[in-house]
Amino acid sequence: xxxxxxxxxxxxxxxxxxxxxxxxxxxxxxxxxxxxxxxxxxxxxxxxxxxxxxxxxxxxxxxxxxxxxxxxxxxxxxxxxxxxxxxxxxxxxxxxxxxxxxxxxxxxxxxxxxxxxxxxxxxxxxxxxxxxxxxxxxxxxxxxxxxxxxxxxxxxxxx
Amino acid sequence: xxxxxxxxxxxxxxxxxxxxxxxxxxxxxxxxxxxxxxxxxxxxxxxxxxxxxxxxxxxxxxxxxxxxxxxxxxxxxxxxxxxxxxxxxxxxxxxxxxxxxxxxxxxxxxxxxxxxxxxxxxxxxxxxxxxxxxxxxxxxxxxxxxxxxxxxxxxxxxx
DNA sequence: GTCGATGCAAAGAATTTGCAGGACC
DNA sequence: GGTCCTGCAAATTCTTTGCATCGAC
Numbered sequence: 001x002x003x004x005x006x007x008x009x010x011x012x013x014x015x016x017x018x019x020x021x022x023x024x025x026x027x028x029x030x031x032x033x034x035x036x037x038x039x040x041x042x043x044x045x046x047x048x049x050x051x052x053x054x055x056x057x058x059x060x061x062x063x064x065x066x067x068x069x070x071x072x073x074x075x076x077x078x079x080x081x082x083x084x085x086x087x088x089x090x091x092x093x094x095x096x097x098x099x100x101x102x103x104x105x106x107x108x109x110x111x112x113x114x115x116x117x118x119x120x121x122x123x124x125x126x127x128x129x130x131x132x133x134x135x136x137x138x139x140x141x142x143x144x145x146x147x148x149x150x151x152x153x154x155x156x157x158x159x
Numbered sequence: 160x161x162x163x164x165x166x167x168x169x170x171x172x173x174x175x176x177x178x179x180x181x182x183x184x185x186x187x188x189x190x191x192x193x194x195x196x197x198x199x200x201x202x203x204x205x206x207x208x209x210x211x212x213x214x215x216x217x218x219x220x221x222x223x224x225x226x227x228x229x230x231x232x233x234x235x236x237x238x239x240x241x242x243x244x245x246x247x248x249x250x251x252x253x254x255x256x257x258x259x260x261x262x263x264x265x266x267x268x269x270x271x272x273x274x275x276x277x278x279x280x281x282x283x284x285x286x287x288x289x290x291x292x293x294x295x296x297x298x299x300x301x302x303x304x305x306x307x308x309x310x311x312x313x314x315x316x317x318x
Numbered sequence: 319g320t321c322g323a324t325g326c327a328a329a330g331a332a333t334t335t336g337c338a339g340g341a342c343c
Numbered sequence: 344g345g346t347c348c349t350g351c352a353a354a355t356t357c358t359t360t361g362c363a364t365c366g367a368c
Contacts, residue, residue, distance in 0.1 A: 030322080031321090031366085031367050032367075033366075069324075069358090070323075070324055072358060073324085088247035090247060092357095093357060093358090094357085110300070119298070125288040126285070126292060129285040129287070130305075130307070133285060133307075134307070134309075136282075137307070139271070139310060139315075140310045143307075143308045144305065144306065144307045144308065145304075145305070145308075146289075148289070148293070148296070148298065149300065149301055149302045149304075150298045150301045151299045151301075152298050153297045189347080189348095190348070192347090192348060192349085194349070195348080211333080212332090225349085225350095226350045226351075227350090228351080228352095232348085232349085250331090252331080319368105321368095323365080324364085325362105326361105327360100328360085328362105329358105329359080329361090330359070331356100331358080334353105334354080335353085335354070335355085336352090336353080336354090337352095338350100338351100339348105340347105341347085341349090342346090343344105343347100
């Protein structure tokens with residue numbers, strides 16, 4: 001009951017997402033390729049957000065170097081199809097993460113003001129409030145983002 | 160009862176904020192200057208967020224041209240002191256807005272996916288949910304941002 | 319074979335920084 | 344008068360694009 005629900009977030013979407021994303025692209029008429037598959041697999045294996053540069057680095061380490069332009073192109077493609085979410089982190093490069101089209105891994109983030117660490121969390125009350133809010137606004141709402149900023153446990157005390 | 164609470168948001172902070180901001184800088188040892196005052200006054204007069212480029216344009220129109228570098232420097236200064244909030248809007252340039260240090264004009268934004276229009280709103284339930292959430296997380300939370308994305312009334316229907 | 323996918327290098331944007339001159343206290 | 348403030352131009356950083364080539368179907 002006092003279990004932190006942050007535990008539920010931050011889990012890699014894994015193989016299921018890999019398959020969903022691959023199938024989605026295939027059905028939409030895109031070709032499959034080694035590099036694209038490598039990017040998808042990398043995204044699926046990550047518990048947290050990554051910048052394009054970090055992906056480039058990791059892909060090289062994994063033995064499948066992919067040009068940064070291709071990484072950006074792949075991310076844009078996946079983001080358009082709702083399979084990837086792009087998070088803007090202030091002045092820093094954007095970070096990306098896999099998203100289930102069903103919304104089943106839906107979550108938000110806490111960012112440390114000091115070290116920049118990004119921690120995912122889920123909160124049903126928050127989602128409920130946003131759900132009610134959507135009905136009240138004139139806008140139709142397709143997505144929402146919540147970012148909390150503060151000191152992470154390690155940096156706590158400093159500002 | 161069915162009054163949209165969006166009405167409460169989107170009001171310029173006005174002269175009071177101008178005074179608070181000016182006093183804050185003065186007390187912190189910064190000098191007052193015509194350009195800086197012009198930026199502060201512009202921010203105080205705006206109901207909505209502005210990019211640095213837009214401010215440059217408006218300041219020129221108002222007869223007090225200010226270099227874009229100075230605008231960025233002033234905004235950074237004010238943001239550090241919590242008098243200005245910086246909003247990242249996807250790939251677009253960041254937008255800035257005046258913020259009362261007391262939090263009394265606290266609000267969030269809905270962004271139209273199509274035309275990019277930014278509309279402020281306030282929602283007590285949402286704030287309540289975030290307040291409870293803060294107590295639960297290991298992080299100390301100093302600020303939070305919520306962005307909803309969807310179609311504004313004018314663009315409704317399109318995606 | 320055709321057309322999409324890729325890498326490299328160049329282009330673009332947004333924001334920051336160095337530096338010389340002007341303004342404020 | 345010393346120091347902060349400014350503008351301009353140059354530098355940075357992130358992201359996108361053009362183009363020739365390679366690979367998938």
